[in-house]
Amino acid sequence: MSEALDLARQALLDAPGLSENALSQVMDKLLSRRVDAADIYFQYSRLESWVLDDGIIKEGNHSIEQGAGLRAISGDKTGFAYTDDLILPQLLNAADAARAIAHAGKNDRHGIAPRSDLPQLYAPINPLDTLSENDKLDLMRKLDTEARAQDPRVQQVTVSLVAAHDTVLVINDEGKMSGDVRPLVRMNVSVIVEQNGRREQGSSGGGARRALDFFLEQDRALGYAREAVRQALVNLEAIAAPAGMLPVVLGPGWPGVLLHEAVGHGLEGDFNRKGTSAFSGRMGELVASPLCTVVDDGTLPDRRGSLSIDDEGTQTQHTVLIENGILKGYMQDKMNARLMGMPETGNGRRESYAHLPMPRMTNTYMLPGESDPQEIISSVDKGLYAVNFGGGQVDITSGKFVFSANEAYLIENGRITAPVKGATLIGNGPEAMTKISMVGNDLELDSGVGTCGKEGQSVPVGVGQPTLKIDEMTIGGTAT
C-alpha cells in the first residue's frame, strides 16, 4: 500500500473529478493509432519562496502549477501535447494532438492497474507546512545575524528559502499507474564583503527531499551563513589564477560537478542512441583511469537528486556507469532503452508536465579510492587546489567540458598556499578522466544545491566525489 500513490490519486484525479472511466477514455484515444508507447503525466506543484535582503524579509511568493502532459510514441517519433485544465474535454483534445504522430492502426488495451509495490525514498509530506511562517522567517533572520556577526567586512547578506511540494501521477500504455509525492527544500546564503574598496562575494547553501527541520538539525543552516562569509573573505585575498596546463586537485563533494559534465551527460541514452556523444559506441572500453568507478544513484534517501520513481513511473536505481575505468552503462529513459535494446534505468525525467521526458542524471558520483587527501596534495609540486565551483557545461560531441572554480588555491611544493581568483577549467571528458592519477578515501556528496539544465529543462540533481588529482588540465586564469 503506497501512501504517495493514494495522495497523488486524491490530488490529481479525485480533486478535479476525473473518474477511472474518464482516464480510460483518454488513454483509449491516445492508443487509437499504432503507437509503441504512450503515457499521461499529471502534476500538481506548490512552491513557496522567501527572500531576506538588506536585513528585512523583502519578498515572498506562492506558486501553483498544475496540468497533464500526454505523449504518444511510434518508433523514435514522439507526439506531445499538454493542458493546464484537468477536465475531460481538454485531456481528449491533448490526446488527439499527441497521437497524430502515429499512423492508423490499433493497440492492445489494458485496464488501469495501480502500482503500490514501489518503495518510498522520502516521506510524502508537504514541506511548506512543516514550519510555521514565523519560524521560517526567524530562521532566515538568524542566518542574516550569523553572517554579519562573522566579520565586520560583511556588507550585504541575502538569504533565500524555497519549499516545493510536487505531486505526480503517471499512467502508461500498459495501464500501470504510479504516483509520487516529492518534497524539496532549499536554502541559500550569499554575502558581499568589502575591504579597502575591493568587493568579493561568497555563497553557500543546501537542501534535501525533507521537511524544513532539515535546516535546523546540527545548526545546518547557520553553517551556510558561516561558510558563505568564509568563502568571500578568502576571495578578498585572492591573486590572479594561473593560465595554462597544471596538475589539479579537486576537493571532495560539490567539485563532483566535474563528473556531471565530463562523463555524466555523455552517458545519457539519447545522445548515445543518436551517436552524437564522445562516448558513443565505447561500451566496454577504457574511458577513465582504472581508479575511477562512477555511478548514478537515484535511490539515496532524502537526497535532492533522488526519486522513488522517475517521471515515467520507473523505479530509480543504482547504475554503474564506469567501473574501474571501463564504460559499463548508460542512463536511460523508456524510449531510448527500448530503441537501444538496453535495460531501463529509471532516468526518465522532465521539468514539468509541459515538457517531454528524456534521460537525465539523478545523483552522480565517484566511489572512494585509497589515497589520503593530504597525500594527494603533497604529491603536487606546482598546481591548483579547487574546492568550490559554480556551474559547468559540456559539448557532448567533442567531449569538451568546462567548470568554473570560485574558491581555489595554489599548490606549491606539496603545500596549499595563496588563494587565487575564480577561473574556468577546461578539458576533454574522456581524456581528463584517464588523467586521474589519485583518488581519495574521503567521498562526500554535495550539500543539495545542484540544478542541471538540458535542452531548456531544469531538474534537481546531486553530485559527489572524493578528493582527486588530475595530472593536467587547462586553467583559465590570467597569470602567464
Place this chain on the structure above:
Amino acid sequence: MSSTDANQLQQLVSELLDEAKRQGASSAEAGVHAQQGLDVTVRLGETETIEHTNDHGLGVTVYFGQRKGSANTTDLSPQAVKETVAAACRIAKYTSEDPAAGLADPELMAKNIPDLDLNHPWDIDALQAADIARECEDAARAHDPRINNSEGASLHTQNTLFVYGNSHGFVGGYPTTRHNLSCAVLAGEGDQMQRDYWYTSSRLPERLESAQQVGIKAAERTVARLGSRKIKTTECPVLFNADLAPGLLRSMIGAIRGQALYRKASFLLDQLGESIFPDWVQIDEDPHKLQGIASAPFDNEGVATTPRKLIDAGVLQGYVLDSYSARKLGMQTTGNAGGVRNARISSTGESFEDLLKRLDTGLLVTEMMGHGSNQVTGDYSRGAAGFWVENGEIVHPVEEITVAGNLKEMYQGLLAVGSDNQIPGSIDTGSWLIERMTVAGD
C-alpha cells in the same frame, strides 16, 4: 488563441485587482498570459517530435502599505483568482515593512500604447512545419560529405497574449508572435567529431532566414571546426564573433541594473558619467523598435518605455532601473522593469574580413562555454573555441582553451565593432575586437 482572448484576460486582471481590494490590499498589480505554440523537430529526414504547447498563467502582487506579497498559478478559474489573491495576501502578512516597496508612480504609467507591430501569427500545421525543418536539415546534410550525423532541425512558432494592470487604473496588453528555425549537425574526420548549429528568429515568419541558408550555415560552421586543436597559452587580441558579442554587452547591462547597484554587487558601481568604453562607443536602447524581438510599449510595471542612450561617447548615461531599485538609489525608474529592450552598439564600420585583418594575429572566438563571469569583480574566464588567425588569415580551428580578463578592461580595450550583425536579436551588434586577453591552452 482559441480558448482565451484579450477581453477575457483583461477581465481576469480586473477581477484579480478587485479581489485584492476586497481582501484588504492598499494597492495591487496583476498580469495574465496565454501562450500557444507548435514545435516540430526533424532528424535525419524523419519527423522526430511534434509538440503542441499551450500555457496559461496569472500572477498578482499585493501591497498592504509597505508590505508586499505575491502569488501565481497556471489555473485561470474564478476559484483560482480568489485563492491566488489570498495566497499573496497571506505572504504579505509576514514580509517586512519596506520603504522602497510599491507600484511605480502613477504619473509614469504609459498613457498611449503604440502598436509596435509585434504580432504576425504563422498559420502553419505540423506537416508544413516538418517540411520546412526537413528542407533545412537536408540542406545542411547535403552541404558537405563530412556531415555525417545530425541533432536535427526544429521549427518553433508561438503566439502570446498578455495583459498587465495595476490599481492606479493602468491596464494594457497586446499579442506578440515569435518564430525560430534552428539546425544542429555533426561532422567527422579521422577520430574527431564536431557539432555546431545556426538559427534564425523573428516576429515575422517571412523575416526568417531561409531554411536553406540556416542549414548551410550550420553545416559550414560545423565542418570548419574539423581539425580543431589547442594552442599554447598566450596573450593576444581576441575577436568575438557577432553572435557571441551580445553576451559581452549583457554583462555590462547586468552590472548597471539597479538590483546589482544597490546591493553593491557590481563591477560598475558609481560609474554614472564615467567613461566605460572608448569615446567612439554609443549604445542606444530602443524599446519602440518596430517588429523588435524585445520591443515593449510599457515595462513590467506599466511605466512608459522610452528610447534613450545608455552610453554616449563611451560615457555611462544612465542606469537600468525599475521603481524599486530606483527608490533604493534615490533615483527615478528608467522604465526597465523586465530589462533592457533592444540595445544597439555603434559600429566602427569594418566588415568581418576587415576585422580579421585588423586582428592580424590572434584568436577569433566562435563559441563560448560556461558561466565564468563575475558580476561583482568583473573577472572573466570562459571556455572557448574558434580559430587561430595570423596576418589576417584564418590558420586553423582551435578548441579546449579559455579566454580570460576583466570586463572593465575588456570594455576599455574595445578596438572595433564590425558592421557584420548576423542575428537580429534583443542586442544588435557586430563582432567585437578586444585589444588583449589571456588565452590559456597547452
